[in-house]
Structure formats: structure tokens, C-alpha cells
Amino acid sequence: MRLLLAALALLGASVAAQAQETWALPDGKAYIATSEPAPEVRPEGHPVWPISARLSEPTDRYSHDVLGGIPRWGALSVTALACADCRNGYTGGGLRLPEDLVFEDTGARLWDVTGDGIPEIVVVESHVQKGARLTAYHLRDGKLRRLASTGFIGQANRWLAPLGVGDFNGDGRPDIAYVDRPHLARQVVIVTQQGNRLVEVARVAGFTNHRIGQPFISGGVRDCGAGGEAIVATADWSQLVALRLDQGKAEARSLGAFRGPADFTRALHC
Numbered sequence: 001m002r003l004l005l006a007a008l009a010l011l012g013a014s015v016a017a018q019a020q021e022t023w024a025l026p027d028g029k030a031y032i033a034t035s036e037p038a039p040e041v042r043p044e045g046h047p048v049w050p051i052s053a054r055l056s057e058p059t060d061r062y063s064h065d066v067l068g069g070i071p072r073w074g075a076l077s078v079t080a081l082a083c084a085d086c087r088n089g090y091t092g093g094g095l096r097l098p099e100d101l102v103f104e105d106t107g108a109r110l111w112d113v114t115g116d117g118i119p120e121i122v123v124v125e126s127h128v129q130k131g132a133r134l135t136a137y138h139l140r141d142g143k144l145r146r147l148a149s150t151g152f153i154g155q156a157n158r159w160l161a162p163l164g165v166g167d168f169n170g171d172g173r174p175d176i177a178y179v180d181r182p183h184l185a186r187q188v189v190i191v192t193q194q195g196n197r198l199v200e201v202a203r204v205a206g207f208t209n210h211r212i213g214q215p216f217i218s219g220g221v222r223d224c225g226a227g228g229e230a231i232v233a234t235a236d237w238s239q240l241v242a243l244r245l246d247q248g249k250a251e252a253r254s255l256g257a258f259r260g261p262a263d264f265t266r267a268l269h270c
């Protein structure tokens, strides 16, 4: 069965030009591919520029299922525009996780988390005993390598749901927002990349962006001119909320009653 997740993504996933397709086949060939348009003008120096990322090799070695039947995945591969003098113009890389890790996600995202404009690849990966963490990968020296991660949540079957990227603390560098345990702790976490770590900048409880069994992640990040704002639901799904940081303190503003996923889409467009 071939499922198109693009429609679901339109119902409230992060705002981005990224398109996503899912093939859920029982024969082991399932994958999720995410892509974004190549830059219209190649930047100075023609850096390697990721344009699509793909999760593949579905696995049952981690039985946690919160994503409505979307499998856990064992492999990640990336296609990128290559250097100007490469023969065919494309390059890429891939990796297969060790047996105690899986990708547990609705897709790998092409987000710039370092602030140089070039996308990294952001994905949720889960350890069979320690639960989920958020990881950013990048292509370096012709290989797909881990750039930075959060710590693991610390317990199996505990998951997190990414929201988006924006500058929440006003330092000019991108930060990533996600919801830690959207069905349990329901905490929005803002992290920023420092070396090989995604370091926590802020954490605020009482919000969520996913219900158990949904094959998509809701909410996202917008910037309407005053910095990053996370668009989430209150923990009881009664209100739509814009969450920002003011001098490091979280400030939540209600955007009205939450009626359905389309409310996220509207809110994400300023």
C-alpha cells in the first residue's frame, strides 16, 4: 500500500517547502523520503547541499508504535548537490544504525541547525533501552556523519516530536524546538547546537503536538518578525498556543480554541 503523507503534512506539520512521501510495504522496501527544492542560486564556493533524505530498512527490533503503523527504520540516506566540478552534480551518503538504535520518525528533516544556510538532516532516533533523542546529521568528507544530539530521554518507549527551527533566544543562531514525550511529560524543549551536542536552552511544560496513533506530527515553528515561536496545543488539546522566549523566560499566548489540525496550518502562516 502506498500512502502519501504530503496531505497529512499539510494538516499541520512544520511549515517548510519540504515534500514527503511514504511507502509502507510489507516486503521490506518501505521508506519515507523528504525533499526540498534545490537553491536557485548556488552559494559561493558551491558547498555540498542536501536536497533529499530517506529513511529505509523498516525494523521490528524496537516494538514501540506511536506513529499509527509507520515502521521504525534502520537506515538513513541523503542526496545532495555536489561541488561544481563533480562529474554528475550529485553526491550523498548513508548509514545503517547499530542494532540497539532505530529511527522513530515520520521522516528526516532538512533543517539548517548550524546557521550557515546549508541544511542538516534532523531525525528522531530511539535506543531500545534509553528511548528517544534528537540528532542532526551532516555530510562531511563524502560521508553522512552524526553532527550533534540531545541526550536520550532515559527510558524505553519514551519518544519526542520535533516542531521546527527558529531563533528563540535572539542570539542570531537557529534553535530547534521539539516536544519531549508529547503523550506524557508534554514539555516543549528548545535546544541549540554546540559542538556535538544539542544543548537545552529552555523547557516548558503543558504543551503537546502529537496524539498516540497519529502518523504525523502537528504544530511547528514560525517567525513573524519577532523571533521563533513554537505553535503547539495545550496538554489537554483545548487551546492553540504560540510559545516564545522573552529574555530566556517562556511566554505562552493563546491563539484561540483548538478545533482541529487545520488550526495549526493557519497559525503557522503568521
Ligand SMILES: [Ca+2]
Pocket: 111, 112, 113, 114, 115, 116, 117, 118, 119, 120
Ligand atoms: Ca547548516
Ligand SMILES: [Ca+2]
Pocket: 166, 167, 168, 169, 170, 171, 172, 173, 174, 175, 192
Ligand atoms: Ca538562537
